[in-house]
Amino acid sequence: MPGAIYLPEVLYTIADRLETKGAAVLLVGGAVRDMVMGQDVKDYDIEVYGLTTLDELESVLSKFGSVSQVGKHFGIVKLRIGDVEYDFSFPRTERKTGRGHTGFEVEIDGMLDFKEAAHRRDFTINAIGYNIKTYEILDPFGGLNDIRYKILRHIDDSTFIEDPLRVYRAIQFAARFGFDVAENTAVLCKQMVASGVLEELPKERIYEEWKKLLLKAPKPSMGFGLMREWGITEHCFLELHALIDVPQDTKYHPEGDVWTHTMLSIDAMASILNKEEKVESRSCRVLSPDSTTDKHRNEKRALKLLFAELCHDFGKPMTTTVEEGCIKAIGHEKAGIEPTRSFMYRLTEEHDFIESILPLVEHHLKPSQFYKQGAKASAIRRLATKVNIEDLVLVAKADFLGRTTPEAKKGVYEAGEWLLGKAEELKVKNRPIEPILQGRDLIALGMQPSPRFGTILDEVYGLQLDGVISDREGALDHVKRHHCQ
Structure with missing residues (x-):
């Protein structure tokens, strides 16, 4: 991906402002991966290196739009400009301290280098950075090569197993992009399934990965094949x-x-x-x-x-x-x-x-x-x-x-x-035909509301479905003859 690539103009302006404060601005994660693969980018995640406090970052961003404090614990500041939202964050490290996706200790450090910060990510293809100002690609774990050869490879055994959801992420990424899963990654995923760690995942998180598999994979069967091969179907x-x-x-x-x-x-x-x-x-x-x-x-x-x-x-x-x-x-x-x-x-x-x-x-x-x-x-x-x-x-x-x-x-x-x-x-391609008669029609005939109304209306609707009754006059006539004596 040589030279500059297209990004929203505001990101270049923000990068200029942050550069005056000694900060480097990197596009990271899936956005870089998708750009390299020639796919549309819908979400922009930006990491800011070289600042010491989030207040400095918020001060700059607030001049461009609405700034949200959501995610501040993780060093994340959301910037909304019109209908578009951007995630800005400080580089961080994560350490597993307990069960579940909340059992992590997060340390924010604006002075980390990119490789150290990217080490927490799941796969090499998601650990590529792009310097918005210099157009430089940062690829500390060989993600570009794995994209070239269509391989999904995890970065580190010890960090990968900290979040069992990464097994499902491996499945949906492999199916979406048609990538082969690296042998050592597949072995690790099988081991995680066999150990039962996937059972600690909330169904909501699993469902999100299933949705990505179904909605984004040209052939979802590839993902289900991996679920079968790794033991997920048998266990879960x-x-x-x-x-x-x-x-x-x-x-x-x-x-x-x-x-x-x-x-x-x-x-x-x-x-x-x-x-x-x-x-x-x-x-x-x-x-x-x-x-x-x-x-x-x-x-x-x-x-x-x-x-x-x-x-x-x-x-x-x-x-x-x-x-x-x-x-x-x-x-x-x-x-x-x-x-x-x-x-x-x-x-x-x-x-x-x-x-x-x-x-x-x-x-x-x-x-x-x-x-x-x-x-x-x-x-x-x-x-x-x-x-x-x-x-x-x-x-x-x-x-x-x-x-x-x-x-x-x-x-x-x-x-x-x-x-x-x-x-x-028959005008029923997307919905059934509307009932000709309603309860108010029976009342208009002088009938008193009662449980019989439901029976009568169902009877008339059944005749309507059978084509015996086709208009309101015929329906009213039927009711008069059979239910108004």
Whole structure:
């Protein structure tokens, strides 16, 4: 990375100001790694060397925007300029003093040299610095070489094992960047898993690394492969581990066991979502240069679909039977609901999010079944009351593509296209049809509110779903004839 690289102009101005006070300003961590790899940088972490007190740093930064004291214990000062936030920090050392991610003794020292400060970091690729003023790259542990040869390597045994989360970070980094994990790093990670230290991690921290794996890795299966190889699935996620060696009918699944199919399916879903994101990004630019998508909403939906794909066959280990060479897993879709719920609650307490995944697991066979059966409009309308059909089709499509059948290799999921077309016609692609009648309509007919209202409204809605009733007049007529005598 020769010469100057692009950074927000304000960082150069701040670096100039700090230089007058004898300080050197370095861009550090993931920002440098991503720039070297030609990726977009979203977060800028800056370390300031040569100052003795945080007050000096705050005095300079306060002239550019709002300064926050959050993280001051760790020598971190946040600077907000408009909608953009920058993290400025003093170099520091950390020493493990107890269990958990809070069991560290932090020592801030503005006079440390970069190599000593970078020694606390996890991997060589995250320990590269970039001097904003001189354009000099500081690479004390060979991170640039590891990037060149696509190797993920930890810096130091003794510091690496101080935070068990680094095992999960190794997994998501390797999968995101397509890096091989250095042999000594892999051995150390296996040892940490076997020792049980990962069990001290709060689920919230684990979940954050899972999200990065699922949302950022082109092929999340690489990360899950490492989890399996290092013993994490066996020790921590038995629902996932149980998929290994569960046989499948080779007519429909020539690719192998349920684990293999699930890994192909999760990669297919990641590919589908990546294509969707690119199309949406182009559409936003065409519509308006200032339009932005709701990133949180989009990520939440993507996570829902990815987790649904990961869990869609969790019911197969308990339902698979082999009789006279015939392999079946009858009812596996419904059997997968409880293991999915159990699995997800070990990652997060987001109840509504978990509940949104379950219908996708329960009904993931419906698109193919409905297509083969030529399902009627009433069945499709009723399905829409249980699950978002557009999302369901994506889960079913990834399930279909996660195989090595000739049909799957063509990449066209005819069943899904058929169901989406029907759902579009019926106006139930993303939501069920609205009930024609409400309680107030029954009151307008002179009926007194009672528990019967729910029964009557459900009856009318059922007839609406079946296509027997299609307008308000017909609904009111039905109620008058059957419930107003």
